[in-house]
Amino acid sequence: MKFETPATNNPIDQLKIVGQPVDRIDGPRKTTGTAPYAYERHDVARNQAYGYVLGAGIAKGRVTAMDTAAAKAAPGVLAVVTTLDMPRLEKGQLNTASLFGGPDIQHYHQAIAVVVAESFEQARDATAMIRVSYARAPGRFDLAAEAPKAQLATGDSGEGSGAPHEDRTGDFEGAFAQAPVKLDATYTTPDESHAMMEPHASIAAWEGEKLTVWTSSQMIAWGKRDLAKTLGIPTESVRLDSPFIGGGFGGKLFLRADAVLAALGARAARRPVKLALTRPLVANNTTHRPATIQHIRIGAGRDGRITAIAHESLSGDLEGGGPETAVAQTKLLYAGANRLTAMRLAILDLPEGNAMRAPGEAPGLMALEIAMDEMAEKLEIDPIEFRIINDTQVDPEHPERPFSQRQLIQCLRQGAERFGWNRRNATPGQRREGRWLVGMGVAAGFRNNLVMKSGARVRLDAGGRVTVETDMTDIGTGSYTIIAQTAAEMMGVPLDKVTVRLGDSSFPVSAGSGGQWGGNSSTAGVYAACVKLREAVAQRLAFNSVEAEFVDGQVRAGNRSAPLGQAAGADGLVAEDTIEYGELATRYQQSTFAGHFVEVGVNAATGETRVRRMLAVCAAGRILNPKSARSQVIGAMTMGVGAALMEELAVDKRHGFFVNHDLAGYEVPVHADIPHQEVIFLDEMDPVSSPMKAKGVGELGICGVGAAVSNAIYNATGVRVRGYPITLDKLLDRLPQVT
Amino acid sequence: MKAFTYERARSPAEAAAGAARNPGATFIAGGTNLLDLMKLQIETPTHLIDVNGLALDRIEATPDGGLRIGALVRNTDLAAHERVRRDYGVLSRALLAGASGQLRNKATTAGNLLQRTRCPYFYDTNMPCNKRQPGSGCSAIGGVTRQHAVVGSSEACIATHPSDMAVAMRALDAVVETVKADGMTRRIPIAEFHRLPGDTPHIETSLDRGEFITAVTLPPPLGGRQFYRKVRDRASYAFALVSVAAIVQRDGTGRVALGGVAHKPWRVEAAETDLPRGAKAAMAEILQGARPTHDNAFKLPLAERTLASVLAEARG
């Protein structure tokens, strides 16, 4: 189905099942421990052996020798494969650093060996017996130090909003020079780790030249293609299966060493091999969100109208990598005739930087939305009013492109009302409760809505049961449930008459889970397949397909009615289709919006910041399931608090690696950090986005939260911190005296 | 983890003798620290002596009105004990500020005292570390040192002792009771139990080879108001940047021990006479000779401010 004109009325609009806050259909399996995650799939292949991965102990240079004699002789060891056994493997299309092979080391903990043994403990022990000799080479590990050499870059992570080299509209420099009120400030965000619960894990089994990998992947088709490419085998020879994923946040978008080394280990050991990356390898072997240094300049008239806005971002990556697209939102969020955005990329020899939940907007808004708060203060305008004054209903760089929907003003106004914004004292440092300095902050949330081609197959059986198959993934988001809701609504059956099967590369290729496109795009694919199935059903039952209604397991037209299952016959009825998108995305700007509100207490003595309450008001198209959507948003808000207050991969600039590479050292929020969260979804339908009229929410929830926290800290203390995370040491010397 | 043999100890003396005989032997109690270190091959015992079966899990009153805490009393049970909550509030609070409920259910009194540093370079076996591999060098110096010591450190090591419980015990002047390989027992004041790194940071306590902890005794209750204030980046489940254990009497006198600043729980008794004059004077003396790094210099004002707020609360 080609989606080329805005959606009109369709069966989804009945909203009998879609749009309802139904429980996760996979919930019972998860809570009873019977949902099969990659590492626990003991049943899929007999005689599984265990693999353990060795990462390089240097950040740059060469492996000169590896002594594996002791490891090979160790008890239980079945095979040892080292990086010196083969030339550098071909890179997957979406990998920056090579995943294995050859003597060269591009970053710390790049995989250099896999040991396969009868037990996990034996594999781990034997791995530690491998003696490696290195020739070290100097590396570049300090982003600020490399800044002078950074080059202008285009950015498209493949998973976020792209941006060309340097974008200019009007005359930024001239307008900025003339502006009566100006801000010129630099903000920094650190490297961050996805830190998802389930590490990267795979089980690989060969049958002749055919390879099956049970894995944990957000994007099945990307993984299949890149695994075949890396191993140098035909794509058709590879099957990936990933029905359950214990979190990804972008960390599992791309093929990683677990799948490659499980496959190589299995080939060498002639046994199925399972392996998981250890926590330290998750930090240093896989990808992370790159640090940024962002320079923002805003000029405005005394009336609060922005006349000039510039956002320039610097980030680093390995040779051949891309920038963090932190300026993406600044191109679209606020009006202003004279604009400049640019990204620079420094070459660093740290592990590969890549997409993490809302790549671009998440760190970009952490900077931009502090800048907006600072400007509002200079202008002596309430920060909400300042944003409203500068609202735009069209793409400011291309005014002929309207936003398909844009309710940012409503998000902010409704949020202000609900949160009690009028109780905020505009002068910082005024509200004290016991030992706490209390403040409120606001930020706009913005994330583009991306649409992706997505396919599905639906099967009807004689009992009226509908089975959906698509290689879409559920990374904890609720894909199973919203897909079941979509099929149930379309086919007129109750939810328990729908079976959803996901994550298998033998199913039709879907949008996958990334860039908050999964929910809308994958359900639109299921919609398309169901439209076909409805036609086939109508035809089989000799109904006029336009008139046929699908209700309560029956098909009705006029005064005739037949059970749905009757159309299936003994063999069942199958339909398959793919939703594809026309030019609506270029004619309209599709984005999602939020108002984020945060209240913090800052301990007046110690500078510890504790969030007291949070509110997000979101405008993100039709909400397919308010319950799972809320889960997405509160999870993202929590991650935003982490980014604001504690998350930072600490770089050792001498040795070139992330030092705090476990969950004791890389702190993310715990329950005690998150006392009260509220989420409101505005009524919205976006007929331009898809027949579902839905958009993404999973990333919108994090976008802006960090700045709202930061602005609340400022309001509480009068201390403006422009470098994240806002740890107490950055506040301490500017807090009131304690006696 | 290296392969190891395993036995269950039958008595403290036998455990000590067994450990002294076998140079590769280590005791295992709750295992919450030891097993992690074994998995990473930071510790590589060839023989484990499981002491969990020894009947050392009781808390009893001592004749002088103090408390004797068996080495195997779990952190959860110690924190919840009625007398500890009533008479040694600083200890109960310190325990509850540590780790998580699940870990505290396993962690023992002796194991907690002997837990090893959380220096990230100690945990990464690719990096030189004098504590892990004597003589190899200290990677932390010149590296990422936000968590590290500011006082009492050396050119060889700037790690901290991560325990909360031990800081409270230091304020209380607890005594560690042990039995040695030859069956002799001794009582080690907590002040002498943990060592400064000097040029042997791998030697962390004054225990001899095989020496086994049987109990920790607390002197009679001190009264006063008792505080344990742990400052950290998140609200729970994180090690202290700085912690302050304080026992403050009505007249403003008292005791203070610090966590998160040194290779051992840090207490300078001489400084305590200055407590009635306020945090600034006392802390200047407590942290005299401090040599912080660029990353952790904030711990000096933080310690002072934290103590000040504790003293204010004690007054209020």
Ligand SMILES: Cc1cc2nc3c(=O)[nH]c(=O)nc-3n(C[C@H](O)[C@H](O)[C@H](O)COP(=O)(O)OP(=O)(O)OC[C@H]3O[C@@H](n4cnc5c(N)ncnc54)[C@H](O)[C@@H]3O)c2cc1C
């Ligand atoms: C994720 C995490 C977070 C944590 N957070 C904190 C925190 O915030 N604050 C804090 O204070 N602690 C924290 N801890 C540490 C925890 O308190 C210790 O791991 C625990 O107290 C160790 O006790 P155990 O009985 O498990 O010791 P084990 O791991 O069994 O043993 C530790 C050491 O003590 C030796 N040993 C044990 N018993 C005896 C004995 N009777 N005589 C002689 N030697 C003995 C062992 O040989 C071993 O060397 C944390 C731990 C983890 C894993």
Ligand code: SF4
């Ligand atoms: S501070 Fe101590 S523990 Fe850390 S690396 Fe240096 S010697 Fe090792």
